[in-house]
Amino acid sequence: MTDLTLVNANVLTMDPSRPRASAVAVAGGGRIEALDPNPPWSGRVVDLRGATVLPGFHDAHNHMIGFGMSLAEVDLSTPPVGSLDELYAAVARRAEATAPGDWVVGAGYDQNKLGAHPDRDALDRAAPGRRVWLRHTSGHMCVVNSVVLADLGLDDAAATEVPGGRVAVDSGGRPTGLLEERAQLLVGSLVYPYPLAELTDAIARAAEVYLREGVTSCTEAGIGGGWVAHSPAELAAYQAARDAGRLGVRVELMTAAEALHPLGAHAADGLVAGLDLGIKTGFGDDWLRLGAVKVFADGSLVGRTAAVHDPYDGSDGVGYLQADAADLRATIIAAHRSGWQVATHAIGDLAIDVVLDAYEQALAEYPRRDPRHRIEHFAVVQPRQVGRAAALGVTAVPQGRFATELGDGMLAAVGPDRHGWLYRQRSLLDAGMVLPGSSDRPVVAGAPLLGIADMVNRRTASGAPFNPGEAVTAEQALRAWTWGSAYASRQEHVKGSIAPGMLADLVVLSEDPTAVSPERIAALAVLATIVDGRVGYDAGAVDDLG
Numbered sequence: 109m110t111d112l113t114l115v116n117a118n119v120l121t122m123d124p125s126r127p128r129a130s131a132v133a134v135a136g137g138g139r140i141e142a143l144d145p146n147p148p149w150s151g152r153v154v155d156l157r158g159a160t161v162l163p164g165f166h167d168a169h170n171h172m173i174g175f176g177m178s179l180a181e182v183d184l185s186t187p188p189v190g191s192l193d194e195l196y197a198a199v200a201r202r203a204e205a206t207a208p209g210d211w212v213v214g215a216g217y218d219q220n221k222l223g224a225h226p227d228r229d230a231l232d233r234a235a236p237g238r239r240v241w242l243r244h245t246s247g248h249m250c251v252v253n254s255v256v257l258a259d260l261g262l263d264d265a266a267a268t269e270v271p272g273g274r275v276a277v278d279s280g281g282r283p284t285g286l287l288e289e290r291a292q293l294l295v296g297s298l299v300y301p302y303p304l305a306e307l308t309d310a311i312a313r314a315a316e317v318y319l320r321e322g323v324t325s326c327t328e329a330g331i332g333g334g335w336v337a338h339s340p341a342e343l344a345a346y347q348a349a350r351d352a353g354r355l356g357v358r359v360e361l362m363t364a365a366e367a368l369h370p371l372g373a374h375a376a377d378g379l380v381a382g383l384d385l386g387i388k389t390g391f392g393d394d395w396l397r398l399g400a401v402k403v404f405a406d407g408s409l410v411g412r413t414a415a416v417h418d419p420y421d422g423s424d425g426v427g428y429l430q431a432d433a434a435d436l437r438a439t440i441i442a443a444h445r446s447g448w449q450v451a452t453h454a455i456g457d458l459a460i461d462v463v464l465d466a467y468e469q470a471l472a473e474y475p476r477r478d479p480r481h482r483i484e485h486f487a488v489v490q491p492r493q494v495g496r497a498a499a500l501g502v503t504a505v506p507q508g509r510f511a512t513e514l515g516d517g518m519l520a521a522v523g524p525d526r527h528g529w530l531y532r533q534r535s536l537l538d539a540g541m542v543l544p545g546s547s548d549r550p551v552v553a554g555a556p557l558l559g560i561a562d563m564v565n566r567r568t569a570s571g572a573p574f575n576p577g578e579a580v581t582a583e584q585a586l587r588a589w590t591w592g593s594a595y596a597s598r599q600e601h602v603k604g605s606i607a608p609g610m611l612a613d614l615v616v617l618s619e620d621p622t623a624v625s626p627e628r629i630a631a632l633a634v635l636a637t638i639v640d641g642r643v644g645y646d647a648g649a650v651d652d653l654g
């Protein structure tokens with residue numbers, strides 16, 4: 109039975125067999141019933157007066173709990189924080205409201221914009237007696253103050269070698285407070301695990317923002333292990349949010365590779381690495397399901413820890429892998445063999461080669477139909493690597509919004525000779541690859557319209573062109589944030605386009621992004637977001653919707 113009919117709409121279906129329509133009927137069960145149904149319409153009829161309807165946006169790579177938690181932390185992004193002095197002032201303000209010994213947690217700073225990483229001694233002065241922990245915008249490094257270093261036994265000497273990470277020291281060998289990559293696990297040992305109730309609140313906070321921005325699905329890029337995890341029982345926080353009606357959007361959870369372990373199944377089953385009971389990619393339902401296993405091959409481009417073949421501009425640093433290449437390969441092959449989709453974070457061209465080698469070997473030794481492995485970010489990509497990724501059926505998951513917020517730091521990191529390798533989009537489509545849309549929120553602002561605008565405009569915050577040859581059209585960017593992301597999640601048969609039988613996840617926009625000038629896309633308004641046939645967000649601009 110028809111529940112809701114949206115009429116007088118400009119529907120961009122993302123279904124090539126029927127790209128446009130002017131009305132959508134939604135059945136009571138939360139599925140699309142028909143396009144352009146003939147009057148008389150039944151159920152609730154809403155006149156959209158020409159507004160544009162798209163499949164709901166799907167963020168293919170975000171950190172929902174991390175974002176929800178960051179909403180309660182000191183915001184160190186630029187703007188509002190324009191200098192190190194302003195950063196210390198923001199820390200001092202929070203410290204005043206924080207009891208001695210308690211934590212002052214901030215996130216979002218970028219040393220490319222502030223001139224340097226914050227310094228432990230200045231943080232001690234800003235927040236006397238408090239524990240200070242400030243995360244870099246990339247999430248790949250953080251700075252702590254002397255109280256935390258003392259907790260960690262790193263006060264004066266960095267005797268600690270951390271495989272896959274680094275405790276930074278000054279010229280005298282004294283730790284500066286900067287902890288890179290897996291060295292962040294040291295702080296984790298003081299604050300983790302978080303109580304699940306806190307994580308559930310963070311999920312609910314994030315979901316409210318997502319619905320306002322037109323997001324109906326997202327993929328959480330790693331839970332349950334490694335430095336991205338907040339608790340080994342993180343999935344339970346999502347389940348609790350869902351049970352309480354606070355999940356808001358559909359969520360696909362990537363499992364951190366660290367959480368996989370031998371299962372003791374029959375040798376013939378080939379289940380060499382998995383989660384208890386043998387659950388794996390695809391387990392769950394349309395609201396909450398397990399996605400790929402998340403592997404970290406390397407680090408951050410703006411932080412210059414990502415593993416590149418040739419040194420960063422103006423230095424001899426080439427970054428590093430988060431585990432040695434043989435271990436990474438073994439992890440990837442074991443997960444592939446055990447039936448998992450694999451999503452590996454690889455930024456530098458050296459890390460990308462290591463991952464492509466592993467995928468190739470996995471497919472050769474344990475052939476599997478359409479495993480749809482992914483490379484997250486795929487940031488510094490040599491021309492030869494595009495064809496190789498395409499031939500292996502790999503889906504690359506780049507982030508459009510990085511151009512504006514991190515682009516200047518990225519251009520500086522790789523130098524002019526490699527600008528044409530950065531965050532490819534068009535050459536991926538030209539090679540026949542599928543392009544998803546994603547934000548990596550809270551690394552950068554996550555509103556899909558910002559990401560879509562950046563995929564088209566490709567300019568940095570300072571106005572420099574960001575590898576503009578890789579720009580795509582607004583149509584291609586919209587397809588990425590809908591169908592492309594559904595494909596990357598192996599879900600394109602139920603979402604990502606508007607056609608009879610598909611999930612009724614829709615976003616209503618004030619104007620058609622393909623019909624306005626590219627500069628205006630970011631400012632278009634989300635009028636409503638519909639998930640499962642129900643209105644999850646209503647800006648109040650459409651009569652009779654709520």
Ligand SMILES: [Zn+2]
Binds near residue numbers: 170329548
């Ligand atoms: Zn991420």
